[in-house]
Amino acid sequence: MEETAIIQFHHVNYTFEEEQSPFMCDLNFQIKQGEWVSVVGESGSGKSTLCQLIAGTKPADTSQDGGIWINGKQRTEMETEREHAIGMVMQDPDAQIIQSLVEDELAFGPENLRVERNEILNRIESALSEVGLSEYRLHSTNELSGGQKQRIAIASVLTMNPNILILDDAIASLDRPAIEQFRETLLKLKRQGLTIINASTRLDPLDQEHGDRLIVLEQGRIIANGPTPSVMISFKEKLIRFGCIPDNLAENTQVISEQMKADDRLPLLEIKNLTYQYPVKGKQDLHQKPLLNGINYQLYAGELVALVGANGSGKTTLGKLIAGLLPAPQDSIWLHGQEKSTYSTHEFARKIGYVFQNPEHQFIADTLLEECVFGLKIAQGYKPWQLTPASILAEGERVLAEFGLLAYKHKHPFVLSKGEQRLLSVASAILLQPELILLDEPTAGLDYASMTRLMEWCTDYKKQGHSILMITHDLEYINSWLTHTWKIENYVS
Numbered sequence: 411m412e413e414t415a416i417i418q419f420h421h422v423n424y425t426f427e428e429e430q431s432p433f434m435c436d437l438n439f440q441i442k443q444g445e446w447v448s449v450v451g452e453s454g455s456g457k458s459t460l461c462q463l464i465a466g467t468k469p470a471d472t473s474q475d476g477g478i479w480i481n482g483k484q485r486t487e488m489e490t491e492r493e494h495a496i497g498m499v500m501q502d503p504d505a506q507i508i509q510s511l512v513e514d515e516l517a518f519g520p521e522n523l524r525v526e527r528n529e530i531l532n533r534i535e536s537a538l539s540e541v542g543l544s545e546y547r548l549h550s551t552n553e554l555s556g557g558q559k560q561r562i563a564i565a566s567v568l569t570m571n572p573n574i575l576i577l578d579d580a581i582a583s584l585d586r587p588a589i590e591q592f593r594e595t596l597l598k599l600k601r602q603g604l605t606i607i608n609a610s611t612r613l614d615p616l617d618q619e620h621g622d623r624l625i626v627l628e629q630g631r632i633i634a635n636g637p638t639p640s641v642m643i644s645f646k647e648k649l650i651r652f653g654c655i656p657d658n659l660a661e662n663t664q665v666i667s668e669q670m671k672a673d674d675r676l677p678l679l680e681i682k683n684l685t686y687q688y689p690v691k692g693k694q695d696l697h698q699k700p701l702l703n704g705i706n707y708q709l710y711a712g713e714l715v716a717l718v719g720a721n722g723s724g725k726t727t728l729g730k731l732i733a734g735l736l737p738a739p740q741d742s743i744w745l746h747g748q749e750k751s752t753y754s755t756h757e758f759a760r761k762i763g764y765v766f767q768n769p770e771h772q773f774i775a776d777t778l779l780e781e782c783v784f785g786l787k788i789a790q791g792y793k794p795w796q797l798t799p800a801s802i803l804a805e806g807e808r809v810l811a812e813f814g815l816l817a818y819k820h821k822h823p824f825v826l827s828k829g830e831q832r833l834l835s836v837a838s839a840i841l842l843q844p845e846l847i848l849l850d851e852p853t854a855g856l857d858y859a860s861m862t863r864l865m866e867w868c869t870d871y872k873k874q875g876h877s878i879l880m881i882t883h884d885l886e887y888i889n890s891w892l893t894h895t896w897k898i899e900n901y902v903s
Contacts, residue, residue: 415440416574416605417464418479424463424630426825433630434459441607441623443573446600448617448638449609451627452652452857453829457609458501460627461578464607465498480574497572499580501828501855502768503559512538512554512562513547519570530569537565540595542588553688556767556851557583557721557883564592574605579828581614582854583767585721585883611829611857613654618642628652653857656887677708678877679732679846680744686724686731701727705898709879711845713893714872717881723898725881726767729848732879733764760789763844767851767881769835770824778826778834779819782806786841809837812867814860828855836864846877853884865891 417440424434434456441447449457462468463478466485478485481495500506509515516534525533538544541561546554551562560583567575581589593616600606600620608617617624617638624641626634626649633648634641642649650657684705701724709715719725730736732743734750743750745761753761766772775781780798783806787798810816813833818826823834832852839847853861861884868878869891882888885895 414442415479416443416481417441419463420477420479422463422478424459424468434463435631437463437632439625439632439635441605443605444600444603445622446606446608446617446620447623447625448613448621449607449625449627450611450613450649450652450654452654453611453855453860454827455627455652456630457611457627458578458827459630461498461576461607461609464574465496465576467498495572496574496576497567497570498576499560499564499567499578501579501582502770503556503563503583504768506563507551507559507566510550510552512543512549512551515551515562516566516569519566523570533569533571537568540568540591541565542591555722555726557585557588560584561588561592561721568595572604575599575607577606577608577610579610579855580608582610582828583721583851583883585719588721611653611855611860613642613649626652626654651859653859653861656858675710676747677744678711678746679707679709679879680747681705681707681732682742682744684728684731684742685739686727686736688727702731702898707896709846709877711877712872712875714868714878714891715880716885716888716892716895717879717898718883718885718895719898725898726850728898729764729850729879729881733762733848734758735764760842761845763839763842763847765832765835765839765847765849765852767854769828769831772835773823773831776822777820778810778815778823779803779806781823781834782810782838783841785838789842805841809841810834813837814863829857829860832856833860833864836867840867840871844876846879847871849878849880851881851883853880853882853888858887861887 419437419439422434422437423432425432449460451457459468507515509518513534516537517530520530520533534547538547541564543558543561543565546558551559554562560580564580581592584592596606596616597620608614621638623636624634624638625632626641626645634645649655684702685700686702687700705728717725717728727736731738734755738750740751741749745753745758750758773781775784783798783802786805787802788794790802792798807816807819810819813836815830815834815837823831826834832855836849836852852864856864865888872878
């Protein structure tokens with residue numbers, strides 16, 4: 411092995427549990443100290459698995475052949491304590507954050523490395539500044555938005571001062587200012603000699619401009635590995651087909667930044683002077699500034715609307731209030747001109763569907779097909795333990811085919827990539843044909859091809875007279891499909 415290689419893979423295979431054939435096949439590559447390496451591929455190509463193999467979170471077992479060397483030592487020879495040289499930010503921050511207080515979360519890593527207390531405090535202050543959350547040092551991690559949690563996960567890795575930083579779609583849930591700030595942090599870390607591995611479904615502009623090397627994965631195999639400009643030219647058609655780079659995304663001159671004006675129709679959804687704050691220990695804090703304050707909005711049938719705003723501005727909270735997942739104040743949510751409380755819980759749930767920001771939080775079945783049809787099965791009066799009728803299964807197969815997931819119908823939902831899990835959660839929701847579907851960050855982590863497929867489906871659903879309210883940070887990519895956008899401001903001081 412060359413002395414300059416900080417990471418080397420030599421004929422590495424990896425086989426998932428309960429599978430007979432390896433998914434990752436004959437991986438051979440090396441990464442030098444201080445390199446910026448981008449890893450791309452379509453959803454399910456093995457990007458996250460590769461990141462976990464490098465980080466050591468995928469256990470070495472009989473399904474893994476060949477060898478992995480980190481800092482000159484083979485993975486089987488490495489002591490657990492030495493693993494702090496590698497820092498990894500995962501796709502789902504909830505799978506990474508373990509402390510209830512932000513300060514404790516950032517201190518956890520260096521404390522376990524026996525770093526001096528004063529040095530830990532300095533690292534916490536510096537890391538929070540890098541991600542723009544200095545004022546959240548004493549906040550509960552449970553009160554943070556999804557994007558804020560992702561920034562805390564990034565900061566917690568930075569406090570460990572790793573010499574290898576692995577990012578697994580780490581910016582997918584960040585708003586535009588947070589992305590720009592994090593890009594500046596990455597450039598500074600690269601200048602300091604940090605080795606950066608950035609895995610994502612879409613090739614980031616920063617990867618194109620500053621990345622030293624580009625690795626392209628297809629079905630668990632490396633099909634390209636070379637200087638970023640050269641690979642982009644040689645594999646352009648495949649990168650477009652995989653959805654890693656856009657294929658002439660259209661611009662929409664009809665998108666406006668505020669709600670469309672007067673409409674003689676009765677609104678499908680009307681929000682009237684909605685104010686909300688989360689209770690503290692079960693009680694409302696009269697001195698706490700509300701998260702949402704005086705929200706008014708009208709949404710009509712046949713509209714596809716993007717709900718945008720900064721991380722922590724209350725977008726997910728607003729979505730949950732609309733869907734009835736949080737208790738909304740009396741007379742604030744109206745559907746078809748009727749106040750929300752006039753509907754039974756069952757009636758309201760049939761009219762409004764909700765897809766969570768982290769789709770795995772709502773998975774309950776053991777196969778994609780059963781997960782897809784579960785809601786429809788219950789809605790038609792069947793019990794969860796009863797055999798699913800063939801007619802319902804056929805509907806599920808039809809929708810899975812539309813979203814390119816039919817080949818995995820007998821797989822467990824948790825074996826899917828994050829992007830594929832998002833598509834599955836949307837497919838599950840549409841089978842019930844609700845009048846309004848709320849999608850919380852459905853495009854986060856999706857490649858361009860999958861995003862196009864999702865937005866084309868949303869357009870078809872809109873043409874049928876249904877409505878979609880989409881919480882997103884991907885406005886620049888999806889605006890050609892929108893009726894209009896709805897921006898909410900951050901009311902938190």
